[in-house]
Amino acid sequence: MAIKQLSVFVENKPGKLLEIVKALAGAKVNIRAMSIADTKDFGILRLIVSDTDKAKEILSDDCVVTVTPVIAAEMSDKAGALSSILEDFGYENINIEYMYAFTASTELGAYVVLRVDDNDAAERILKSKGISVLDSLAI
């Protein structure tokens, strides 16, 4: 099951990111995970939040927002955990557009968010390896 990620276009200017997180704070939306891709002119802010629909509605007033399905896979705290997944992705020719890691909670451990070109294939591989994939934002 893919989870929903919010992707927000942000101009590369002081204060722009603040406007966005302030709006989310005001709506009591919790940010679970985030990453920013930056270029000279703009950045793309990627967010996993507690309430995607609400966050999208709030941010759409002033920002360009799109919802992207991504995979959040649990990572065991062992050397070689990521490399073993990526190896299998390589065999199946699954391309990773970008990825970032986050910790869901002290009990649940670490996750990587994977943005790939084929979610179904990626999930199949992860399941066959016994790696758990988040299917909701209940984290």
Next chain:
Amino acid sequence: MGNYYQPEIETASREKILEIQNEKIVKQVRHVYENVPYYKKLMDEKGVTPDDIKSVDDIKKLPFLTKADLREAYPYGLLGTDLKNCVRIQSTSGTTGKRVVAFYTQHDIDLWEDCCARAIVAAGGTNEDVCQVCYGYGLFTGGAGLHGGSHKVGCLTLPMSSGNTDRQIQFMMDLGSTILCCTPSYAAYIGESLAEAGYSPSDNKLKAGIFGAEPWTEEMRRSIEKSLGIKAYDIYGLTETSGPGVSFECEEQTGMHINEDHFYAEIIDPETGEVLPEGSKGELVFTSLDKEAFPLLRYRTRDICVLTRKKCSCGRTHVKMCKPMGRSDDMLIIRGVNVFPSQIETVLLNEGYTPNYQIIVDRVNNSDTLDINVEFAPDQFSDKVSDTQSKEKALEGAMRTMLGIGPKVHLVPPKSVIRSEGKAVRVIDKRKLHD
């Protein structure tokens, strides 16, 4: 071979056209010198007398007239004959300042209507056609010009004027209009309204449309032709020269034939005023060869254009002008290349973007830089940085092909281009600050 309203003149040999022009210009310059003190003064200042003008080749010796002259001479300063000889006034909308008021004798009205009649016949019009004129009637030259032309051709003329689209459609369907004359944007609107009312393009009897008075693109032509099931022809003119019909398209649809027996066209360098050779891009300048009441000589239209005398398959021999590519007032010179905002707009529309953009010109290390901020639509946004960057690259490539120089394109979010009083600020030229 096509249909002509005045075949002897429309298909005359180049020698014959030149002979007519030479004969008329000598007379016209004398007429203006003797009757228009404002222009006499300009000629005297330049040290030119009517005796210096022996043929159209000498027109380049004459001083230019600009919109500023028209404002200064308002209302009677450029009048070429007694008011008692005049029968009509037409006027511009005055959106860019003071109105231009043009005067006409009956002779002037006749030649203007002849020009419009040539345009209607070139679009396939005959006395069996029903010609629906929905250009505005009144002071605006659009309605009056095409109305007069339609009468001369003998069409059944529907003097609708603009607006009241329901009534336009009712008359069009009930009376079987075959030719539509209006602005291209109104033609597109009528097309949409017909579709909304449940009509298909084959339900109407229209065969041709004569559209002008505002800029429009080839894409718009194709879309109008499809929605109305017609062939769409361009027509050009300006109140200063008479009105629509200064030039018009034939069935080849590759430029507009200028009625050279009445209007002499030149292309000049808008910076230096120097006359440029055929095929060069520059500002279009018109000299009225035989108008009596408002005989403007070397009037600078500000329209940027190219003229061509390449043989036309329609059989007409008069020079063709392209659709105006922009206004010389808007022209930017970047790294020595003339750039018009309208060219950038065309690329954006072709590539599926909104025409919301901003051009930023600067000078870094003695070299001009051109940056274009382009608003993307929300559905054009992707979470992948590489998607946005490849879109920017694609636009840069398309811009380079159109402009001849490579800009840096930046995609920006919707509504982020600075707007002033509701209108987008299109050009920021930072180089001026350094002067």
